[in-house]
Amino acid sequence: MNKHFDVIIVGAGAAGLLCAMEAGRRGRRVLVLEKAGRAGNKIRISGGGKSNFTNLYVSPDNYLSANPHFCKSALARYTPWDFMDLLSRHGLSWEERDHGQLFCEQGATAIVDLLLTECSAAKVDFAYDCEVQEISHRSQYQVNTSRGMFSSSSLVIATGGPSIPRMGSTDFGLRVARQFGLKSIPFKPALVPFTFPPGFLGRMLKPLAGVSLDAGVSCNGRHFREQLLFTHRGLSGPVILQISSYWNKGEPITIDLLPDLDAADWLKAEQGAHGKRQLKTILGEKLPRRLAALLCEQPFNDQPLQNLSFRHLEEIGAILNGWQLQPSGTEGMRTAEVATGGVDTNELSSRTMEAKKQPGLYFIGETVDVTGHLGGFNFQWAWASGWSAGQVV
Numbered sequence: 320m321n322k323h324f325d326v327i328i329v330g331a332g333a334a335g336l337l338c339a340m341e342a343g344r345r346g347r348r349v350l351v352l353e354k355a356g357r358a359g360n361k362i363r364i365s366g367g368g369k370s371n372f373t374n375l376y377v378s379p380d381n382y383l384s385a386n387p388h389f390c391k392s393a394l395a396r397y398t399p400w401d402f403m404d405l406l407s408r409h410g411l412s413w414e415e416r417d418h419g420q421l422f423c424e425q426g427a428t429a430i431v432d433l434l435l436t437e438c439s440a441a442k443v444d445f446a447y448d449c450e451v452q453e454i455s456h457r458s459q460y461q462v463n464t465s466r467g468m469f470s471s472s473s474l475v476i477a478t479g480g481p482s483i484p485r486m487g488s489t490d491f492g493l494r495v496a497r498q499f500g501l502k503s504i505p506f507k508p509a510l511v512p513f514t515f516p517p518g519f520l521g522r523m524l525k526p527l528a529g530v531s532l533d534a535g536v537s538c539n540g541r542h543f544r545e546q547l548l549f550t551h552r553g554l555s556g557p558v559i560l561q562i563s564s565y566w567n568k569g570e571p572i573t574i575d576l577l578p579d580l581d582a583a584d585w586l587k588a589e590q591g592a593h594g595k596r597q598l599k600t601i602l603g604e605k606l607p608r609r610l611a612a613l614l615c616e617q618p619f620n621d622q623p624l625q626n627l628s629f630r631h632l633e634e635i636g637a638i639l640n641g642w643q644l645q646p647s648g649t650e651g652m653r654t655a656e657v658a659t660g661g662v663d664t665n666e667l668s669s670r671t672m673e674a675k676k677q678p679g680l681y682f683i684g685e686t687v688d689v690t691g692h693l694g695g696f697n698f699q700w701a702w703a704s705g706w707s708a709g710q711v712v
């Protein structure tokens with residue numbers, strides 16, 4: 320293989336593939352270096368094998384970043400409709416699920432195949448099982464890999480974040496940033512289940528493993544409403560994954576178990592109408608029965624509603640609408656779907672993703688300090704940032 324290219328892209332994930340295809344189409348000689356034996360491993364396992372590849376309601380508000388304005392330009396220039404057009408041109412279709420989430424009907428692998436077909440048409444070269452070990456820059460970028468040395472005028476770092484280390488994920492992007500004197504924000508697990516102290520876990524969560532309900536969860540001024548799932552390790556489900564991105568160690572989360580009701584008013588009305596009925600029976604009409612039963616052992620006490628004073632009903636209602644729990648931590652990078660943090664966006668051009676202090680060096684995708692909510696937003700950032708760099712490298 321020739322050793323010199325116009326563009327070297329490190330990482331054949333979502334961002335790297337989109338960037339390669341765009342740069343190749345412009346006639347640039349592109350080499351993609353991938354340490355795994357094939358491209359797009361995270362795309363392949365995403366969305367339960369169907370890939371939640373974008374979201375109809377993408378907006379900058381769906382992203383966490385130290386600079387919330389940074390993502391605007393790329394997201395406006397490459398939209399969900401651009402990616403849907405690409406799928407359509409390849410005969411792929413999608414299904415819309417809750418909250419505007421789009422999943423590929425032909426499966427996640429069909430998306431990887433589409434991107435590889437586009438790259439092949441654009442004459443992009445690939446080197447697999449090729450781990451980049453060292454980078455240096457004189458007049459060109461010199462990239463030392465497990466398969467020899469390559470050089471290029473432009474170098475794109477698309478190595479993702481460190482979540483799911485068993486897939487080979489690392490903080491390589493941040494190490495490159497540091498080498499070139501660029502600031503970064505440490506990676507932190509996001510979209511990840513919460514863990515709890517053993518006592519609370521054994522008493523309140525393990526007995527409910529498998530129970531799920533529609534709940535609201537708040538923390539640090541953010542609120543989400545989706546499914547909550549009790550597990551034998553703690554709390555999970557979309558609503559928990561969403562709020563975990565905003566949570567810091569030591570902080571409580573507040574769960575609204577009855578988000579459509581003022582629970583105290585409802586209980587007072589029930590007391591007036593059916594005072595002889597047990598609290599557990601009434602709660603079991605609105606909550607999963609196992610949860611209602613456990614709550615009536617602790618923190619509540621099961622008894623006929625007529626035995627409870629208004630103050631007591633208000634206290635019960637306050638817990639039902641605002642159950643404060645203190646996670647001990649998260650399951651960490653082992654199961655996190657993404658990581659917050661990354662290369663500091665102040666170091667990059669929001670239009671091209673090029674490092675301001677280091678001409679020819681680009682960072683795209685999850686390596687950058689832009690992290691999406693659950694629901695296809697992370698892939699949309701990978702496509703959009705990859706596309707932006709692909710126009711200029």
Ligand SMILES: Cc1cc2nc3c(=O)[nH]c(=O)nc-3n(C[C@H](O)[C@H](O)[C@H](O)COP(=O)(O)OP(=O)(O)OC[C@H]3O[C@@H](n4cnc5c(N)ncnc54)[C@H](O)[C@@H]3O)c2cc1C
Nearest residue numbers: 330332333334354365366371451478479684685695697698
């Ligand atoms: C289980 C799971 C399910 C997910 N589901 C969804 C979903 O449905 N929708 C959604 O929007 N997001 C989803 N995500 C998040 C999404 O996968 C990521 O945000 C996205 O893949 C980031 O793209 P990227 O190109 O930046 O990085 P990646 O896709 O992680 O690609 C980085 C690539 O760089 C390679 N690499 C790393 N270091 C080196 C090196 N030194 N040398 C050479 N190659 C290297 C890696 O092997 C990898 O192939 C999911 C994540 C996980 C873990």
